[in-house]
Amino acid sequence: MAKILIAEDERDIRDLITYTLNFAGYEVVSAGDGEEAVALALQEMPDLVLLDVRMPRMTGYEACKAIKADEKTKGIPVVFLSAKGQEAEIQAGMQAGAVEYLLKPFSPDQLTARVQAVLAKFSDERNSSRR
Amino acid sequence: MSLGQSALVGIGLLLTGIVIVLLVRASLRFAHASNAHLVPELEQRVAERTAELAREKHNTETLLRVLGEVSASLDLDRALNRTLALLNEVIGAEQGSILLINAEDNTIHYRAGYGYMMPSITGGAKPTTLKIGEGLAGWVIKNRQAALITDVRQDERWMELPVKSPYQRNVIAAPLAVGEDVIGVIMVFHHTTGFFTPENMNMVQAIGSQVAVAINNAQLYELIRDQAERLGNMLRNQQVEASRQKAILEAVADGVLVTDANNEINFVNSSAEQILGLKAETTIGQSLDNFVGLFGKATQTWTQTIRAWSEDPTSYQPGDTYAEQLNLENERVVLVHLAPVIWRNEFLGTVSIFRDITHEVEVDQLKSEFVATVSHELRTPMTSIKGYADLLLMGAAGALNEKQTHFLEIVSSNTERLSILVNDLLDLSRIEAGRVSLSLQPLDLREVAESAMGEVTRRSQVEKKEMDLKLDAPPDLPRVYGDLERVHQILSNLLDNAYRYTPEKGHIIVHLEKVEGEVQVDMMDNGVGIAPEDQGRIFERFFRGENPLVLATPGTGLGLPIVKQLVNMHKGRIWMKSTGIAGEGSTFSFTLPLYQAKE
Numbered sequence: 001m002a003k004i005l006i007a008e009d010e011r012d013i014r015d016l017i018t019y020t021l022n023f024a025g026y027e028v029v030s031a032g033d034g035e036e037a038v039a040l041a042l043q044e045m046p047d048l049v050l051l052d053v054r055m056p057r058m059t060g061y062e063a064c065k066a067i068k069a070d071e072k073t074k075g076i077p078v079v080f081l082s083a084k085g086q087e088a089e090i091q092a093g094m095q096a097g098a099v100e101y102l103l104k105p106f107s108p109d110q111l112t113a114r115v116q117a118v119l120a121k122f123s124d125e126r127n128s129s130r131r
Numbered sequence: 132m133s134l135g136q137s138a139l140v141g142i143g144l145l146l147t148g149i150v151i152v153l154l155v156r157a158s159l160r161f162a163h164a165s166n167a168h169l170v171p172e173l174e175q176r177v178a179e180r181t182a183e184l185a186r187e188k189h190n191t192e193t194l195l196r197v198l199g200e201v202s203a204s205l206d207l208d209r210a211l212n213r214t215l216a217l218l219n220e221v222i223g224a225e226q227g228s229i230l231l232i233n234a235e236d237n238t239i240h241y242r243a244g245y246g247y248m249m250p251s252i253t254g255g256a257k258p259t260t261l262k263i264g265e266g267l268a269g270w271v272i273k274n275r276q277a278a279l280i281t282d283v284r285q286d287e288r289w290m291e292l293p294v295k296s297p298y299q300r301n302v303i304a305a306p307l308a309v310g311e312d313v314i315g316v317i318m319v320f321h322h323t324t325g326f327f328t329p330e331n332m333n334m335v336q337a338i339g340s341q342v343a344v345a346i347n348n349a350q351l352y353e354l355i356r357d358q359a360e361r362l363g364n365m366l367r368n369q370q371v372e373a374s375r376q377k378a379i380l381e382a383v384a385d386g387v388l389v390t391d392a393n394n395e396i397n398f399v400n401s402s403a404e405q406i407l408g409l410k411a412e413t414t415i416g417q418s419l420d421n422f423v424g425l426f427g428k429a430t431q432t433w434t435q436t437i438r439a440w441s442e443d444p445t446s447y448q449p450g451d452t453y454a455e456q457l458n459l460e461n462e463r464v465v466l467v468h469l470a471p472v473i474w475r476n477e478f479l480g481t482v483s484i485f486r487d488i489t490h491e492v493e494v495d496q497l498k499s500e501f502v503a504t505v506s507h508e509l510r511t512p513m514t515s516i517k518g519y520a521d522l523l524l525m526g527a528a529g530a531l532n533e534k535q536t537h538f539l540e541i542v543s544s545n546t547e548r549l550s551i552l553v554n555d556l557l558d559l560s561r562i563e564a565g566r567v568s569l570s571l572q573p574l575d576l577r578e579v580a581e582s583a584m585g586e587v588t589r590r591s592q593v594e595k596k597e598m599d600l601k602l603d604a605p606p607d608l609p610r611v612y613g614d615l616e617r618v619h620q621i622l623s624n625l626l627d628n629a630y631r632y633t634p635e636k637g638h639i640i641v642h643l644e645k646v647e648g649e650v651q652v653d654m655m656d657n658g659v660g661i662a663p664e665d666q667g668r669i670f671e672r673f674f675r676g677e678n679p680l681v682l683a684t685p686g687t688g689l690g691l692p693i694v695k696q697l698v699n700m701h702k703g704r705i706w707m708k709s710t711g712i713a714g715e716g717s718t719f720s721f722t723l724p725l726y727q728a729k730e
Binding site: 010012013016017019020023083084085086103104105106107108109 | 503507510511513514515516517518519521522525527543546550554557561
């Protein structure tokens with residue numbers, strides 16, 4: 001069972017994502033801001049990190065860069081989930097090292113489908129690199 | 132008198148030297164040869180000759196004085212009056228007059244008179260106007276010769292005034308001739324018949340030719356003076372007009388910059404100085420090229436257009452203008468409108484109008500930022516509403532009965548609708564603010580249409596709303612020049628409308644065809660159609676008309692405005708046709724420019 005770290009400052013949405021992913025059968029660890037997310041990533045070594053962009057203390061972009069800067073966590077795929085959907089913002093997210101940029105609002109089906117796809121792609125890569 | 136006389140003899144001797152010498156020798160011979168009775172005769176002849184010479188001298192002097200008088204004065208009337216006065220004095224005339232031919236109507240007019248004591252002498256009436264050949268004056272002009280009339284009452288050429296003048300009996304009339312032209316007549320009068328001598332006539336004739344030259348000169352002078360005055364007035368008027376026009380240009384709130392045919396700056400008003408950050412005194416007369424660096428990169432196309440026009444005025448097509456928004460290096464945003472100045476097919480230069488829209492752009496930016504913020508703020512609560520409703524629908528919180536499911540579906544689909552509205556609003560505001568740039572590339576429209584139609588087909592399968600979709604395109608359709616994502620959006624939006632406003636089992640036909648320089652897309656459906664009275668507003672924001680069949684279908688009223696903006700950005704055209712009758716549907720058409728491979 002894959003473990004997913006989510007970071008979202010809005011409690012309602014954090015819970016929504018948690019329920020959704022739990023319902024889809026994933027183990028979920030959640031953080032309320034970017035700093036916490038970076039610490040939890042190192043501690044929990046999740047299979048995927050789902051980051052909101054606009055968060056207190058540390059933005060999603062910064063958290064993503066920090067995760068990618070650490071040798072131990074840099075292999076973990078990062079996906080953004082944001083209400084900010086302008087080209088410049090999406091570009092900033094991809095430059096920070098994310099593999100995907102999802103827009104709010106989202107439907108639970110959409111979210112689980114995207115998460116599934118990213119996990120499948122990365123486990124494939126991991127398997128092939130092990131070989 | 133004696134001193135004058137001796138001097139006079141000397142001049143006479145000089146003038147007629149040969150004759151005098153012979154005369155004296157002859158006298159000496161007579162003196163030797165014969166007796167004393169010859170001496171008085173001789174003396175008498177010398178005296179006669181002396182008197183003759185004195186008269187000639189006097190005449191010459193008079194002529195000189197007249198000449199001096201008429202040539203010294205550029206005031207013609209004064210000169211003529213003086214001439215007549217002198218003439219009267221010299222030959223003892225009582226009256227004199229000068230009549231001139233009026234070139235305009237070729238009649239003889241009274242011009243100057245001397246010695247008329249009372250107006251009643253001329254009969255109280257205005258001096259008569261004569262035709263050429265009429266009266267004595269007319270005869271003299273016509274025959275170009277002088278006349279001495281002993282008594283006018285005995286001469287048929289004389290035309291008597293209504294009141295007979297007792298002062299005008301004896302007359303001399305002489306033509307005023309300049310070369311071949313006779314310009315008038317000079318006349319002197321005496322009340323005594325036979326008063327004037329033929330010698331007097333010669334004198335009047337001689338003076339006449341002098342006066343004629345003077346009049347001619349004076350008329351020429353007048354002509355030149357009039358001409359000069361007229362030119363002066365014209366120049367002054369032009370200066371006044373030019374200053375007025377300059378003042379108008381100066382008063383215009385927009386910046387005005389004028390260049391001439393050599394690409395030199397001719398005029399800059401104070402608004403232009405302010406907007407461009409220039410000083411007129413250092414700008415005018417300079418070549419525009421000197422300022423290219425100053426305005427920064429943004430103005431390159433503007434200056435290039437001006438140069439292209441001035442170098443090759445034929446490159447200008449009637450109706451060609453150029454307008455661009457410039458982001459200057461001094462952080463001002465300026466709208467420039469450039470037009471050539473053509474006068475009678477001649478390229479005179481260009482005029483550029485600058486409007487500082489920095490403030491408007493800032494306001495627009497604030498508006499876009501506001502819309503962006505609002506949409507972002509709306510998305511967060513929408514995420515929760517939609518997410519939790521969907522979670523419930525998925526049974527994440529336990530099984531639902533039919534009614535609960537139905538209600539939650541309504542919540543979810545309306546949140547979806549709200550989400551589309553927010554996205555469209557944001558998209559439209561960004562397009563309108565000019566923040567969307569196209570990445571143009573050659574596109575196969577058939578492929579894009581197939582992809583967009585595939586989405587509608589899938590949707591119709593999911594929603595179980597049967598729809599017959601058909602693509603009708605020639606195999607050799609040339610590629611268009613467009614932004615893949617945005618062209619896809621155009622087709623999707625139009626297909627989405629066609630799908631939504633066409634009932635089940637309807638059909639949608641997409642027809643692609645090459646027309647002049649473009650590919651035309653026609654999208655026909657057999658849906659509810661659009662009433663003719665609504666068609667003019669169909670591309671307006673939030674306009675959805677009054678048709679209940681339309682309003683029953685969810686929609687934002689933003690789809691078509693976005694499509695129109697996007698088509699315009701591609702330099703294409705968009706229009707629609709519909710009878711407005713349900714079942715006959717509507718046809719939306721747009722064009723995209725063909726891709727021109729660069730050589």
